[in-house]
Amino acid sequence: MCDLKREEDFLIFEAPELERTAAFLSLRSMEVKIEDDGVRLRITPPLEGLEESLASLCAAMPSQLLLDLAEMLASEGWLVLKDKGIVRLRRSLVSGGRVAVFECDCVSRRLRVYSTSDCLLEKIKGMGANVDKLLVGFEATLGIKSLIDVLNIADSLKGVFKEC
Known part of the structure; x- marks a missing residue:
């Protein structure tokens, strides 16, 4: 189960490990700072369209997400x-x-x-x-x-x- 919320000038993306890792790999080429505490990602700044992109990861079938991540x-x-x-x-x-x-x-x-x-x-x-x-x-x-x-x-x- 994923949870995405905006707080001040950052996004909090709480998700299972596959979704978090896929998000991390997708985001690290962007101009954002990503902090991981093992449960959630804290992303600064919350760029335009980022929330929709992260939400789509949570909607993906786990088997497809696993293949994409691999x-x-x-x-x-x-x-x-x-x-x-x-x-x-x-x-x-x-x-x-x-x-x-x-x-x-x-x-x-x-x-x-x-x-x-x-x-x-x-x-x-x-x-x-x-x-x-x-x-x-x-x-x-x-x-x-x-x-x-x-x-x-x-x-x-x-x-x-x-x-x-």
């Missing part, structure tokens, strides 16, 4: 395993001789990051990850609250990784 994630380079929802995500990045792999178990809410480079180490430790040093690189585990959390973490680390 396609959106795949277009961003994620491998998606789905069942009645998104079960697992995986994405690899390569930069020079370095590799980073993001693997999310969406059911147990765990994100694992493997990298052959230590350049991400301080950033990921700062996010509260449990880190194990490997012979070459590291393996880190983070708890996540939503798919949006995974996307934000991966984007943040991707920026650092490309600069290494």
Whole structure:
């Protein structure tokens, strides 16, 4: 069940995870600020037509929304395993001789990051990850609250990784 309301200069979009994630992916290319607390999105500013667009996500059939979401994630380079929802995500990045792999178990809410480079180490430790040093690189585990959390973490680390 979705709830959409306008408060002052922002929109609150409370919805199940599939709808929230689809909304997030649709909105992040726009000139809006999106905050996710794991239950609702807070969108600033409330652009023209945004309410209708978000309401249409809630009217979509869940099976169609799941397919659309899987396609959106795949277009961003994620491998998606789905069942009645998104079960697992995986994405690899390569930069020079370095590799980073993001693997999310969406059911147990765990994100694992493997990298052959230590350049991400301080950033990921700062996010509260449990880190194990490997012979070459590291393996880190983070708890996540939503798919949006995974996307934000991966984007943040991707920026650092490309600069290494």
